[in-house]
Amino acid sequence: MSGSDKAGRRERILRAAVQQGLLEPETAVLAGFVDLDGVRETVTSLRGAFPADLRVLHAFAAKANCLVPVLGELRRHGMGCEVASAGEFAQALEAGFAPADIVFDSPAKTRAELARALSLGVTVNVDSFQELARLDDILATRSSASRIGVRVNPQVGGGSISAMSTATATSKFGIPLEDEGNRQRLLRAYRDRPWLTWVHTHVGSQGCPLPLIARGIAKAVEFAEEVNAHLGRRQVTGIDIGGGLPVNFDSDETTPGFDTYVDHLREHAPALFSGAYEIVTEFGRSVLAKNGFMAAYVEYTKTVGGRPVAITHAGAQVATRTVFAPDAWPLRIEAHDPHGRAKQGPPVRQDVAGPCCFAGDLLARDRALPLLDVGDLVVVPDTGAYYFSTPFHYNSLPEPAVYGARVDADGRVTFQVIRPAQDAHPVPALAGH
């Protein structure tokens, strides 16, 4: 779908949401929306990017949008689920994923979590030598159907956002391949544990350029080949290449696409496509970000130091990264009138603020938009991953409702509740007043 179609569909969904009372100035001042048709198209493009003759499990990274109905939708489109905590693990099971389609990655798995994963047959990626010793203890007394891999850190370096870069020399994730002695130690670990049959890596998320991701994956593939050559048997049968395809937050164009990602992999890691390995992917942001938006009412406007400021109901509680690290996580903002129609008018530089009680709670600073008025709606595109699905409970602000939307061929919009709004604490009636 082209960029202008995406904007048109967003406006159509917004107008229907106002008409159907899902957004209402007193009672429903903020909501998140997931474009379920867009999700289906994105998953189709992900599946189509990999050769059909390879065995690939696309495991959605649950942290990007852990809402159970969203996970269920992705399961029905044929995806698996990557989880990184007991909470996400429970959400994946609730969404109906078969244990064999769940991948458990976390640097802090407890003994009980590991035992449960192994007894269910969930795939486990081991993050450290210490975790490997725990698996030895568990597997000494029982067998498991789980596929088990080691997460290696290829140490190829970071991208533009250091907090998102997991393949730096000193990252907390995985076993660093280039540290003194580790390669030999890992080769022995695979030799002594025939159940170690996978290699995992995740180079990083937003901000990592594709050549960097591809080089990191290439190192993981080379390591798998090295294990098999060293042992003289094809013990490693699968490679989990992680996620991290960056998302374009500047426009409605979906660039880079999954096909471009696969082109880079073919160039840097051709052995991945030899047919010798099963593949797992773990994309999160690139599956959901551009298929979600949020909308919030403007409650007040003022002019401060000569600059117009719109006080809206969307701030740090739903756009935490953007508010605390605005340079790394800029978001587009669109101005709409109270009916949800795109607002026309000359661009005026203004701040778009949230409701939280600290001065930095701004979605955008000095942004040129048609001048916002009380009762207008601001739309924040590209927020389907890591935004309204994982709210921050600052100021006891309630979690907003999230709706799934589908647009039929006649342009009619139907909604389903993905998450009801958390009960806002009502303004208390004081005794004796």
Ligand SMILES: *Cc1c(COP(=O)(O)O)cnc(C)c1O
């Ligand atoms: C966060 C994470 C992902 C998903 O990253 P995206 O940038 O959302 O694609 C995949 N795998 C692991 C291990 C992660 O930590």
